[in-house]
Amino acid sequence: MDSVQIIEIKENVLADNGLEAQRIRRQLKEEKTFLLNLMSSPGSGKTTTLLRTIEHLKNDLRIGVMEADIDSAVDAEAIAATSVKSVQLHTGGMCHLDAGMTEQGLQALGTEDLDLAILENVGNLVCPAEFDTGAVQNAMILSVPEGHDKPLKYPLIFTVCDVLLINKIDVLPYFDFDMKKVVEYAHMRNPRLKIFPISAKTGEGLGAWCHWLWEQVDTWQTS
């Protein structure tokens, strides 16, 4: 007769996601494709920054885009108009992407012939931070109107990111935004966080960010 037994597991719920993410990174390394996971609140400027970044780098790198944050068809059209490869990911109402969904996106995109794949994650600072997507590096955009105390309110995302873009610096004169404080708060959460102030609108700071990204891709491909 079968009897009910208690089986101790003690396993982190996201352990399987972590393993899958590692598998994705190994595969990307073999293909020499760099995956960047781009996160922010809705409206911080992910799509605009993405378009600018593509403009800067498209002659040097073969780029592909996975769009998971479609607020309107306009985003998808704008990306499609850049002539880089792109796919739309359907999150089924989920507030984040996990490694499994990212892998499906990578397959749909086809990464063998790409140097750089960029994932525009769902617009949200809480949930995406908890799920490793398999990206080589995580980037976050914080825009000036959101205020300089975001690193205090959303600590986790600052600890999982490698690079922080402070966007919309063209509107700095109109906001009570303390650049020194935001850098201090962000480094308090993550001392090795790389920070670039940019304006995706005017293009200011884009050169430094794109050069840094290009270097990361190059290191991934050659090391």
Add this chain to the structure above:
Amino acid sequence: MHELGLVSHVIKTVERICREQSLRQVCSVTLEIGEVSGVIPDYLTDCWYWSCKKTVYLRGAALRFETIPAVTLCENCGCQYPTVTYAKICPSCHSVRTHLLRGNELIIKEIEAE
């Protein structure tokens, strides 16, 4: 919130264990949830029964919870204090150089199965 995603990860993990250990039916799953993990047990329960219906091993399985209290360590004076009461500022030396020791977990503690 991402409860639906978390539930699907819990189910995937438990299904794998069932296959590995040749279990046939799971009666309950106990999760340990960190006090500041942001996970809301009620929301998990809402998607739990709906998601389990579609599985072989977990149909009708109960979901139970245990809470792990959150504790923060002050890097300045070395004291440990309850995160929920004092948040990021150390109550004894007022330093902000603090980090969470535990309380952010979401762990599958055990399952009851036959």
